[in-house]
Amino acid sequence: MSQFWKPGSERPRLVDDEEGGVLLYATSSSSSSSGFGYGSLEKQRQRLPVYKYKTAILYSVETHATTIIVGETGSGKTTQIPQYLKEAGWAEGGRMIACTQPRRLAVQAVATRVAEEMDVKLGEEVGYTIRFEDITNEELTRVKFLTDGVLLREMMDDPLLSKYSVIMVDEAHERSLSTDILLGLLKKIQRRRPELRIIISSATIEAKSMAAFFNTRRRCEQEQGPIKEPAILSVEGRGFNVEIFYVEDPVSDYVWAAVSTVMSIHDQERMGDILVFLTGQDDIDAAIQLLTEEAQSSGKQGLVTVPLYSGLPRADQDLVFSPTPKGKRKVIFSTNIAETSLTLEGIVYVVDSGFSKQRFYNPISDIENLVVAPISKASARQRAGRAGRVRPGKCFRLYTEDYFSKEMSVVGIPEIQRSNLVSCVIQLKALGIDNILGFDWPASPSAESMIRALEVLYSLGVLDDDAKLTSPTGFQVAEIPLDPLISKMILASYEFGCSEEIITIAAVLSIQSIWIPVRGVQKQLDEAKLKFAAAEGDHVTFLNVYKGFIQSNKSSKWCHKNFINYHAMRKVIEVREQLKRITQRLGIGLKSCEGDIQAVRKAITAGFFANAARLEPFSHNGMYKTVRTSQEVYIHPSSVLFRVNPKFIVYHSLVSTDRQYMRNVITIDPSWLTEAAPHFYQKQLHSSVPQ
DNA sequence: GAGCACTGC
Known part of the structure; x- marks a missing residue:
């Protein structure tokens, strides 16, 4: 492993967040997956790190409008805190406790677990709501898990969320679009409902800015009701130590570097599966091919490679979860999906390319782009943590420590600053x-x-x-x-x-x-x-x-x-x-319309008139220009109209690579544009649409 | 003749 060095061993240690090269500290002597065979559910609950903080958490919620809980994975905060609140009486008098998650699967999993621990039937005292599935009972449900998107929708009927006494926003550090909208609205609700309590659970790195955001205390103000300044409580996790290694010199090709790192790990490290973070399908396919060739030419055996990305058919995704054959080492090449959405067991080594694909929105051109960009320190920590779930692990970062400490941004850019805001704005408008x-x-x-x-x-x-x-x-x-x-x-x-x-x-x-x-x-x-x-x-x-x-x-x-x-x-x-x-x-x-396709096309135009494009009169390569902004665009090769090139079309969306491609297009008559949006097309029609 | 990180209502 000559190209890597371990901070603190060969050179003076630089700064790695607060931990100096070691990511997560183990707090209990046994792992969460073993040693509990004889314990009751109650005993198990008491062994969770969060248990020690039960009184502190309840006291803080009692006295503070907002409590921020900082907790690593495995602390038990998500499953336990709602139960503590219930036991403390926050669900009495017809009130409810809500706990939000960014993802549907997490909602289902947590609700199921909590119902089991409370020994109640799911859908009665403990329930959950996600899109297409409402497993709650209006009279009985006291603890409710839901996606933050669902809670936002609930606000349309009940703007003050009056049925909830406490709302816990989990995984707030992920800063998803709906989490951010929700946090903004909750702050507003708090002013109208001083009795409402908010709990925000977040990773270390975001806690201070969250606290600043929710600090509504004004100087000289007489405090009435709960303290307005948020309380911050820290709960340790239950991961194992992960040693961090950096490359000594920057790598020019992270796919190649990832493959050679995997080979070195296989050569020199104890058995244990490897998780490699790359950016997309292309990278992943290339890496698997390269590794297969390398292993073959050097006569190395015992490696099983598995790709993992969201576009993969379900059956192929399941391969990732199948147990590694005895004597073999599994190498998973994954996108970001393994950073938050999926938890993989048995990973001992992580290889982090330092990049991921991220969406960026340009409001001037109104185009959303997907680009490979450097990850944040927060992501890097999250990726490394994936190595410490079963036993102490190692994380190999394919960037220098200097780069990590000096150039990598602390947190990523929140989704709301990288997105088209049309849906978000209409949601806020609907809430008045x-x-x-x-x-x-x-x-x-x-x-x-x-x-x-x-x-x-x-x-x-x-x-x-x-x-x-x-x-x-x-x-x-x-x-x-x-x-x-x-x-x-x-x-x-x-x-x-x-x-x-x-x-x-x-x-x-x-x-x-x-x-x-x-x-x-x-x-x-x-x-x-x-x-x-x-x-x-x-x-x-x-x-x-x-x-x-x-x-x-x-x-x-x-x-x-x-x-x-x-x-x-x-x-x-x-x-x-x-x-x-x-x-x-x-x-x-x-x-x-019984086959009257013109009606269908007109209805599509009524929504998508702004996405009209006209074929350039003498174009030989199928070049179109958008009617509104005269941008150069082409029909995507996956469209049934590719190479057909009709004169006028509207498109559903643009994807940009080396060219701007229109995906999902339909032929229209240009006169429909003025019919659909007279104001919008008044100017443009005079100049660019021939009558 | 090209390519879709990941969520969610």
Whole structure:
């Protein structure tokens, strides 16, 4: 392992956060996965690190409006704190305790565990709510787990969240879009409801800024009720030590460096699985190929390589969890998915490239890009921690310690500063927040992004001249849990008599892809697509696929035969059912246009008029220009209209690589643009759309 | 003729 050095061993130690090269401290003598065979659930609960802090936590919640709990993984905070609160009486008198999570799976898992510990039936005293699943009972449920997105939706009916006495926001350090919106709103609610208690659980690195955000104490103010200054409590975790190693010189090719590091670990370290963090499918495939070649040419045996990324078919993802064969060493090459969303057991070594793919939004061009960017120290810590779950581990960072300590940012950029804010703004408007630009965020998005979002909503007829939600359109669009452009398309479809068809299209557009991930089967996929291809474009093609799926009786076999992702289609059915319920509630019945595809295209245009593009008159390579901003764009090769190049189209989204590609396009008549949005197209039509 | 980190309502 010559290219690595261990901080503190060969050179004077530099600073690694607070820990100086060692990441997590073990606090108990036994691991969480062994030694509890005879203990009752109650005994197990008492052994969790958080147990020692029970009184302190309850005291703090009693006396402070906001309590920030800093806790590493395995402290037991998520499962225990809601129970402590319940025991202390916070759920009495018809009140409820809420605990939010960023992800659905976590909600289900935690709720199940807590119901078990409390020895109650899930869905009664302890319940959970995620999209498509409400396992709660209005009369009985006292402790409720839910995604932060669901809690935001609940605010539309109950803006002060009056049924909750305590709201615990878990994993707040991840700074997801909905967590940040939720935190901003909770701060507002607190002013109106001094009796409400908020608990924010976060990693060390974010605790101080969270506390500053929630500190509403003013100088000279007479304190009434709970103390306004947040309390910060620290609970240790239950991970094992992870030794950190850095490269001595910067690496130029992290894929190659990762593979050679894996080879060295395999050569020189005890048995134990390896987790390698790379950025995407390309990296991962390249690394696996390289490692296979290297192992072959050097005659090394005993390595089992597994890829892991979200686009992988379910069956392949499961390989990651299968036990490593005896005498073998598993090497998992993963994207960020293993950083937060999935927990892998048996990992002893982590190799960290220092990069991940991150979304960035440019409000000027209104384009979201996916770019490979350096991770933050917080991510690096999280990645390293993955090595210490079963026994002391090691983490090999493919960057220098100097880089880590001097150049790496402390935390990542919150999602809200990297996203298109259209959905976020309409949500706040629906909650009666009028002064969007003055909203108090944990991290403020740029004014440009806000203004762009307001413009888009105005052009859709969702906001009026005073930037208030229009009635009924604005309120209806806010009610539908999808991108406002899609919601607007749904509303318009009722007028065009094709809502039956449009909600199918809306459901398909709101999931990633209905085709099975390619690689190696490109030709077959293209051929399969031809069977469904419609001259009008991709949206109509989706209708054909959906029809076929229903006619096959929702058969997985049929999907397999046609290169269609069965799980994705199940999801389409689920989303479609939800949209059906919502549209009915909005008083929009379902109508079918019975094959009148022009109605469907007009409804799509009513939502997506801003995404119109025109073929350049003498273009030989299929170059289009957007009508609004004259940007150069091309039809994506995966579209059924690729190389067909009709004169006028609207697209669903842009993806940018070396070119800007339009994904999911449909042919339109340019006169529909002025019909759909007269104000929006007044100027542009004179200059760039021939009549 | 190209490529989709990850969530969520």
